[in-house]
Amino acid sequence: MQTQTPMNRKSATRLLLVQWSRFQNVSVKLEGSTLFTGINGSGKSTILDAVTYLITGNTQFNKAAKDRDRTVLGYVRGDTKSNGTARYLRSGEVISYVAMEFDDPVAGAPLVVGVCIESPNETAKPASSWFILPETTLDQINFARREGNMLWITPKNELTVRGERLKGNAFLGRERGTEQVIRALGLRCGVSKYRGKLLKMMAFHPENNIDQFIQECVLEPGKIESLSELREQRQQFERLQDVYVRLSEGKSQLEVIEKRSQDYEKKKRTLHIRELLLSYQDLQVLEQEEKEVQSRKSVLEEQLKELEKRQTELEEAQKTAQERLRIAENSAVFQDMKETMDSLQRQIDAAAVESRVWEQRLKELVALEQKLTELGILLRRDLPLETEEQKALSRLSGTEMDTETKISVFQKYGEKVDQQDTLYEQNKIHLQDQIRAREKEMAEITEKIRKLEANCLVFPPEIERARKLIRQELKNQGIDTEVFIFAELVQEVVDPEWRRAVETFLGRKRFYLIVDGAYCGKAMRVLKEKKLYSANVVLTDKLPESEVKKGSAAEILKIPNVYARRYANSLLNGIHLCEDLDELHDYPKGGLTRDGMLAKSYAVSPMDLSGTELCLGEDAIRLQLEQTKEERRGKETLQRKDKDALARILDCRRQIVGIDWDPGHYEFSAAESLEKSKKTKRKLESDLQAIRDNPDFTAVLKEQEAAREQAKDANAAVTENSLKMGKCGNSIEGYSKELTGIRESIALKKRDYEEKCDLHLELKTPMLEEYEKLRKKKDGALKVLTQRSVDNSKSDVKECEKLLESAQLEYCRLSELDINQRGVGYIAFYREEYRNLAHVKIEEARQRLSEQAEKLESAFMNDFVAEIDESVRDAKREMEAINQELKQIPFGSDTYRFVMKERPDRSIFFRICRKLQDYMSSAEAYMNSGRDDEEMEHDIKEFMNIILSEEDEQEYTDYRRYFSYDMEIVSRQGDQEIVANLSKKQGSASNGEKQTPYFIILAASLLQCYPKNSCCARLAFIDEAFSALSRERIEQMVKYFEENDFQVFYAAPPEKISSIGAFIQSTVSLVCTGRYTNAVEGLVKE
Template structure:
């Protein structure tokens, strides 16, 4: 122990040159105004390295200053100071080290020039007593400079410091005490009654020891920097997303314009087909009219010929005279047969024409040539024709059925091919946007979780499958990685704090939406896989962009050894070759290529899939083109077969024999009739001859009219035929154009075909109305496309202005924007998210280790310190009372919940990795505390808040339990207003002892310490027993007390102290008389 053994004062208020010895505990007394407080202030000034306020006990105002002490302010008018001019003051305290048996001096030397600025040094003089050091030479007080020189001249070691901070450090090392000692000295001297026991214990008993969260704050600052960079990248990505999404809208608009153009051409094709169909009907009508005129002309020719012939016969009959009755009979029969012949002849000629047309049709559909040759014979034998047409009808029917079935099957194949093409197009577009295309269940669960988690937590939460967080290092091992991971490539990686809610969502919707077989990884359970050895395993062949993905990969693949040859497989429990031969569970098997032929891992998989799909799309285009051509051929063949009238002809072949028989009979009757005409009487013959002549002339006139009508119809038919052929040619060109477009734009065609049905239903055959509607829509889409293009260019300009990238503000440079967007979204942001996540994890780990654990440790240490203090107090009787300091959890609402969790013994981590034992409400409470401590602001309010939350004392409540000899007890906080002075003073001195003990505890065992406590008017309300116990209490703790009391109280304390000092004043000079009792 280092004890204060002597005090020397030079030019300190009324003490000009005074020194007095001290042995252990000291009491100083004297009448008021003699200088007791002056001595206390001097000792206090050194022990606090100049931080104290003088005469605090005498007045709360603190009306004395350092200058008033040095110059000895009297307050007498005209003689305000005893010392004027240049003054040098010394306060020197001599300490003896009982362990080393050496002395040292600590003190201060102050120069106060007349009218000048005060200059001060704190000093330590090693291995010297006060009596060894020269402060005055030749009856003159040495100045600071002279004092330093004198020490050097006498080869004495002196250390000087000129600031309070340096002086505090110097004296702390000299005495072996902590920095808080200097504050406690002042507090002990300025004793006041305990009004607030909580605050009193906090101020005096518990050391001020804030949890050091600088590392946490540094980590948080780093995290905030990364987070800000991530926000900037996300903001840039959002800006680019505006450009890219608008461009997608622009493409959609042009797609709709393409659909309208295709729709327009398809409807035009329909219109031309309708015109052709209508024209063909009109053409047929004119042709029918022409046939009718032709038949009429034929009849007129026949009539003319008949009349002409009859006329000639009658003319000849005039020269003959045959039987009149026979002539009339034959005439009637002849006329009847003639009518029947004419009637049959029209049908006969129509049939013959149809047979000739059928021959041409059969040649086109390539009916066996043997049938055609039979039909081409001019000798139309009914039996032969019947046999031939029976075979033809069967062949046409068979051909028609075959073609119809082929068309039906081909349409199904075409639909399937187009569907495959469209599916590949969607997948291709997704891959071009660096988005892998997953099966329906995976895609739906990702979308569902993104929506539900974002809605539930009120912030954007993105869920991705494992394959998007990993990259293959060496393509040699891609197939092995793809094949071994198989469906686990699509397991979803979710931040651990969202797993439980994601699981509930999955459970709720799995049956509703048929989502099965997709995994959600519980990464919170996998932290032990962070640092596993992955050398030469499949896990080493993957780069991971996400910590949790790395844990999962390590779990799945760190036991799968990579070997180059199958002969090495048996050397390991689980091994695989680049050729996908797997050895596991003592079984070797080849992984099915179907699993790895379509890769999914990383951006490399996107490139491979793109190349594969591009080839597949090209193959499908060729397949669709071939199918379209086959379809056209089959449809043309079907149309020709549908034109066949073979069955109709077959059932009318009897007409040929009927016509031929009638013609023969008519000829025979007519021949007989003509013979009988020659036998008529001359008169009858002449009349008949005249009548026939008139009929002949009439027939000739009708013939001329019919010939004119025939010419007109033939001209019209030729003109109409040319127009029809022109329309058919126009139709054919448009049709070929549409077919070519369909082959190249399957997606557009599919939508256009749907619109064709809608338009035909809506507008019926109003093709002009359709055209006007399409043109109106097209103009609208064109305006929209122009507007979108302007918006895109503006967004491009805003982006370039904001980020100074240097892209062109035009659609021609859209690929640059898209590449930058995907670079940010798929790589930069993912990387920054991972760095930010790691930084956050570091913050959270620091929060747990630096703050939570540190705070808990300090709380536990405080409890232990108070428990240790209570052990000493338990056996100390203060006039029938013992004291116990009580510590309990704080009752403050803003701290008690934190205390419960901190003291619960449960580990806490904000990211939920180590907080499974905490309830949801407890996690929210600790998250809130973490957010408060995460503030990076440097304003006074924030600093105050941080000090409050890092001060372990705020998490506890304190009181003093007073135990009585009767066994009863009371709490000081409840009875302090009712207690006597001694009862309320005792806890103060107990707490002060404990406080000073704190500053000397845990000192270096090889070094001694010095702990001097100054009390002014101490124990003035305590009885002797309490005083005796209290001084013993201090002595046991090796605390040296220096007590000032008025003479009226000195007799009570004198028996318990070793040194008694009496202060006497004569005029403006004060002196100290000392008495020692070394027997105590």
Template sequence: MYLKKLILINWGNLPSSEFEFGPLNLFSGGNGSGKTTAADAIQTLMTAAHENLFQFNPGQDETTQRGRGGKKVRTLASYILGCDDGSYSRLNPTDGYIAGIFHPTENEDSTPFAAVLAVRAFVEKSGQNKVAKQQNLQFYILNNQFEKNELSIDDLVLDLGKSKSILTLENCFTSFIQKFGNSNVEKYDTKRAYLRRLYGAFRGRKDAVAENEALNSAKAFSRFMAYKPVQSIDKFVSEEILEKKDLGEAIRSISGQLKTIHGMERDAARLIQSIQILTQAREQSNGYIDTWSEAQYQEFAIAQHDYLARQQHYIDNKDQQIDCENKIQEHQHSIEVTRERREQLHEQRVSLEAQRLGVTALQEKDELSKKVKEQESRLAKFAQVLLLEDKQLQSSQNSANQISELFKNPLLLQAAPELLQTDAKSSHKKFSSFLKKDALDIHALLGKDLMNDIQMLEKQLDNIRELQAKQHDWMNFWTHSKREQPSLLKQLNTRLSRLEMEYEKIARDRSSKQKEIERLDQLQVSYPDYVKRAIDAISNALPQAEPRVLCDHIEVNDPEWQAAVEGYMGGARFSIIVEPEYEADAIRIIRGLPGRASKARIIQGEKAYRDADRLTLEKDSIINVLSFTHATAKNYLVASYGAVLCVEDTETLKMTRRGVTRDCLASGNYSMWRCDMEDSDLVFGIEARKRATIAKQAELQRLTDSWQVINDKIQALSELVRQIEKIDFLNIADVLGQMLGCHRELQKLENLMQQIDLGDHQELENKLQDFKLQEEKLRQEEDFLIKQIGQLEEKLRNLKKNISKIADEQDATQLRVDQCESALRAISEIWPEIDFEAKLEKAEKEAKGLDRKLAQQQLESMMQQLHGHERKLDDCIRQHNQNAMPGDAIAYDVFSGDYNIQLFKTICSIQRQMDSIYNRLKNNILVEKHGQLGKLKESFNNAFVSNLCHSIHQAINDGKRQIELLNHELQFHKFGDDRETFRFDFEWLPEYKEYSKFFQEIIRNPDLGDGQTLFDAQMSKSSQRVRDRLMSMLLDEDEEKALRELDRIADYRNYHRYEIYKEVEGKTPIALSEYGTGSGGQLETPAYIIRAAAITSAFRFSEGKSHLRMVLVDEAFSKMDETRSREVIQYLTQSLGLQLVFIMPTSKCGPYMDLITNEFVYAKCPSSVPRGELNTRVLVDRKVCNQEQIKALWDSHRNTIYQQAELDFMQSVAMSE
């Protein structure tokens, strides 16, 4: 692509005009005439006046765009305002345009286009100082600029009839669209975007090129304008020939990634340290909890042992008391027997004395008196039996009254309605009515007067026989079987047993529900029994597996979906999570459990992670209404239920493969069903547990009410049974009849005694003495027994004192047992994992055969262990708090020294807090960080290998290939009389050779990227050193220094030392870096040659068909002679096919007139009309040269000179002769 036309509007003091260009163009004129101003317009169009890419007036030595020593420099705004020596030709805000129309050369397939730069500038005044300021800058690319429809000056300077007006920037875009069409007008507001598109257009592309390529091309164009001495061949080749590959962003990205990786590794290491500390702390807290609970059970066992010991001591003393009482009773009975024998002997002795005296009547009387005493004795015994019968009668009356009251209790009738509501009530009512008649007065009946009234006794006997018959009928109703059915009393006992069983069942349910509520109060879920057994089995066999239940690690974010989600999952909520390496062992353990425990599920954590990682969740997935505290729980839910969608209604549900609605309707497996879940069964999250707590409390209240009602029924029914069972059949009528017979016999004996006639009788003297001796012996035996009774009574008194003391001690031991049991119950409430009933039963069994001394020693040892656990726990918590994030710190009050229930409660709370933190750190955050680390390492590996290693390695090869292409092109071009040629060469630098080998080894490593990263890849020792060196740089805290060093390593141009050789046939090649003997022109020639090589490299002549083929040279060929200059011009224009625009003073342009096709002569002259602050104007003379005629004139002039020289030489020779 070459510049066909240049349009300048309000540029410097040049006239607004169009400039047509040819293949070789010359800007000539005197000093300060404006030729460089025109060149700067082209430079501005090609560089967008981008910082560090352009230099206005580059032909001046040491010119930069930054003023030195207060020197003012040319700027884009100053050109628009026509600045000349500090004065301005345009003082008002001015719009200016630079437009270049580019056409393809032969063999290029791109279309013509125009590049337009539009600027608005104004003069800013500050006192006497005036500064040109840029207000607005716009860039345009106009496509398809063919000759019939190309941009012209008339499009920018509008003809208004009598005057002309420059197109304003506001209307520029619209005007271009109206003329060229919207598809052909591209507007850019930034310099870089414009340059990228501009150089893309030069390459024949419809899009933009890379930013680096555009900037390098613009910079190469600007550098070519002015000859600058080459200070260093190596630096020149690396900076101007070879294109810089900007890897700074890649390096910063890689450095940031590596720092992030190392930061995350440090975080992960800190997490692992925290997890290890928490593991130790949990071991100590678990040890404390276990030891404390065991110590409390040990105390209970000791207290129970003391109670049982006291009880046994009490029983032993009680047995001794009973033995003493029995012996006293035996002795008293022996005394009575002895006394009766003694009295019998006494009577016999008296009888013998009476016989001795010969009184026969007295003997008869004694015989009758004896019979009377016998009857009186029988009567006394019957009276005692009668009193007992009377008590039984009173008991029957009291029981009847109690039963009457019980029948008024509706709970009794509800307890056994079919048994009590019919015959029982009527039968009892009849019996009760009979009892309310005149009651029997036993004490009056036993009175002496009444006893002598036989008729009265017989009348009472008839009433009592009727009462006894009624009582027997009433008792038979309760106790006798009827029609092969059990007795009513037995049926009541059976019903009572059933009620007691129901009572015990409700009591168990109530206790279980209470424990569930206690666990919920502790934010713990009550698992099904088979899950508990499975957890216990795994914990005992594989403690490292850390079994957890899925439901503990899921929270439902939206309460409206709580029941639906849990109902859909059902029993899967209680699946068990273990560490992945123990999953197979855990399921084998469960397989061996008996009964329902073997139905527990083990989650395939590793499998779930892999499957979940491949899934993409829809926005309506139920996973989006859940949150998790365990990574495996999330992976399992995603893999298993990620496809389940939350849908709004049944119409949507029926077309949903797996879905659920808020009102608990679900779909799956091409069917729909209900998935309701009671509030009491909800387990996901704190809110669910609160709802479950409320529901379970209501259930507990219902159970308590039922329990109380059944208890009341049991109390009423058991009281009825007790009242019935304590009544015996009355025998009072039989006793009273026997007593009546005794009274009749007594009357008969009294009548006979009244008829006896007393007289004198003799006694047998020889028997009296024998009776006296026997009587005395019996008296001695009686005295001995009385003495023995006294001793036994003393012993009995001591035993009673001991029993009373033991009873008091027993109350104390019983209180201690109750206190220990209460403490155990409190432990189970605080830490529900402890099975209170089982532990209590075990402690009660152990208490019977307990070695108290050994048990006390064990208890003291446990208390010492508690001290050790507490101290270690305190140390672990301190270490944890030092390393933990603020939100993970654990508050632990200073230990007061008392191992009490409050400390136990505190440690249990800390244990739960630590378990929550441990789970979140280990199974959620750490897993997430490991996942992020893996992805980051993979990303870093890809970035390092692809963005850095491949890029540098490819850049090195591209640099070699570029130099080889340049050498291939230069070898056909010879310059000067010596027919010299030029060649590029390079050699490795040792330091960079090592880096290159490292990059090459990385690229060729087949394992990288296939599960292996740069951190664990196998490589040579030298490459490992390079890798570690690069890693240390990437991690360096001094980021600026590290990035500077890494930029140096990443710049492929530093890997070689470059040289340019001048070669002359038959001579040794000369290195230009050592070429110190050549003249200025000799050095300027290769400078242009290699700069031309640089610009062709920047313009990418080796790639594609279309390229920018225009160069601009200011103050051209200042040190070269005519021949070398012409050779360079021919090399640029003919060999490289470049369009050349060069600037030269008029005095030096004569030798080149036969070469140029277009000449622009600039002249500054006075103006008759002031132009702003200026009184001068610039004129431009455009010439299109006829090269053939110029060449003919030039040849004719050369021949004339040669002939004149020849004549002068011949004349001088002739004169010398």
């Protein structure tokens, strides 16, 4: 059958198989479409495999029969699949050729394409080399020659064309060779795509499921390679998430530890207060006991005074009795001398009384001299005495000076002492105020040291209060977020030499509050509503992203937290660190030197660095502790100095107050007066004695006896009173000793109390307040606390220690730390651990997790979603192109059209893609945008989770599964068009009706590779052709292919010759001769 070759088709005219399967050296003439027929095993599929291998490098041989055992090696060696040594038709080194000759009607010249296959042995992979020879026929190439019964195959390096040997560069590898082959045949599609479409038609199997058929036979499989990378990114994300979760759990456990540490510290503080209170209470009890004993002693002293007064009266009575006795004992001779003797006696008595008075007054002057001497020594620094003045003051009881001089000296010294006492009073008030104020400061410093030693960074109390209040208010609104102080987010000061200058420059900005940008507005409202005048909240949501400027003050601060880093950059990027004044002069807008010279806004000034308390960096606690301890030592020195000064002033004032400075209260002439009085008394006594010594006087015995009895009674009364006085004196002495013991106990207890106060100075004020409260509750009782209460506090502290250790042990297990790192001694360690974790590690983990989440979403959107979206759009374009072809090539009165519908269970993907259209259908453009579409963000996360949790990877990586497919059949019946879906006709249609649309689908798909207005090969291969079609349907299909300029190679059994061969140009029968197969052109009748 002769037909004219279409001008838009490069037609295959000959096929040469040299040592390919059972074909030794077979050349087949091809005239248009060709039917290869023969019995099973004759090699029909082998020819199709050879041609597809030559044109596309296909190795999925005999795909129609799903025979996976056929290989290039098996074809070259002639694998018969039999057992034994005769399995292969060829042994040793084998060279095979598959070549085709094409006619190019446009060029008006033939074209040969071929492949040389070299197999060195039965195990090694054969090497294939493709070649393209324009303007050449197969006959012009020396593939093989026969010499008698021997067939000689030409090696590749000896292959010649018209006698000229081919050069080495004429042979190409599989990838480049097949690409050049299809280019030579006029095709512009990719080899892989072309191979897929050829194989789908060649291995056609009718399906009842049109959806599955279109997916598998029309559309190319999706090759989404990004899922594995996406899974790796997800695994990395999950690893980082695990780290973050573990750190978060650790942080939560550390917060439990901190809570229990605070409970312990509170209980410990309560214990210290109670111990201090008990000591203070004991001191108060002792002082009260002292007062009571002193009171009893004072009562006895009053009694003693009464007894002494009584003693005077009794002594007067005694004197009267003794006087009577004296008179009685005198004789009557002396009666006339009675008045003279009485007068003398009265004068003697008066002189004796006067002497005693002057003796007492003289004692007072001696005591005054002693006091003045002691006072002079005490006041020698503040009120030094001149030598003469000192000598005069020490002779007030003597007779060296006259009375007026003594009074003058005493008065002048008293005036100077009074002036000094006024100064002492002023200094006393000043020192007491100063000591009280410093004591309060030292209490605060001691409390600060306690916190620092417990590894708590100390910030201004008003800042801590504001932080706590803002966090609580946010928590009340259901927002659980941290409120940080900027200083605690600075992990390290890289260059400590600049620390003091930079911290002085930052000043109170170090204590500004940092909250998450999402809650900045709410924190502002809390600041306003609660009137937190001393706090500042950084507007973190408005801070611009910026890099650390090299050479700036920002460079020396290492800050993991994103917001704190931005804030530091905004404050310090404009401050250049300068080595000297010359460099500072070059940075007038912002510069700083180590010693605190600051240039800002074209002005320079020195900063006072001495008062700056360091609080930045992980070593801030150590530095603050050293600085605070040094401050406390300084204040302790000043306090001791002031207390010593106050004690001295009080001592001086006690001495001053202990002296009566009124000169009118002293008899400065007492020495002279005493001597004079004694002299008078002696003279009177001498005169009286002279009278008594007269022998003429005798005493009346009777009167003498009565007088003696009266004198005896008087003496007894005096003795009894004296005994009472002695007893009272002894009691007073006992109380004095008791007071001495009590005062010694008070001194010891006071020392113990003061030592405890010095140890816990910060607790003194709260202890005193607590003591007064308890006294009010107990009606002013001094004893308000028992040792049992202290013991109970100790038990509470021990219980807190146990709970603390339990929490610490749990953290050790969580973080795989040494379980021996527990106990109250490790409170500081766990606070450091919390600070490092909460401010550094968890922040770094959060950033890494955030970055990984961005990478994961970026990989998902930019790679996975973008690839699927691109594949979907390509598939839609291909379907539209096929539909355009189908519209132009009706099958009888029917036209066909593909229908693609989005699967409902993939709606989330299509929703994402539709929203991406607002970003030029670019996932990258969306990822770089503000991403403020909550629904879009939710869809992205949900779709990603769906994909990453799907066990069947192809379910979402194959773009074809995102649609359901069908084919609309439009039948023209008269003037009417009837539209039906192929899926709905599957059950009612005949086999031919079912298969016909599938062939049309495949043909339309293959036509996409053959440009309509270009001259190119238009090959198609159908293995086991039209097995279920009727003769009428076969004729329709063959005509359909021919009308659309296909050159089809059919492979079918002999029974199909009449139904297929009758409608095509040529038929080639394959005949088995022994172990080999030959081709017979034309119809062969058996």
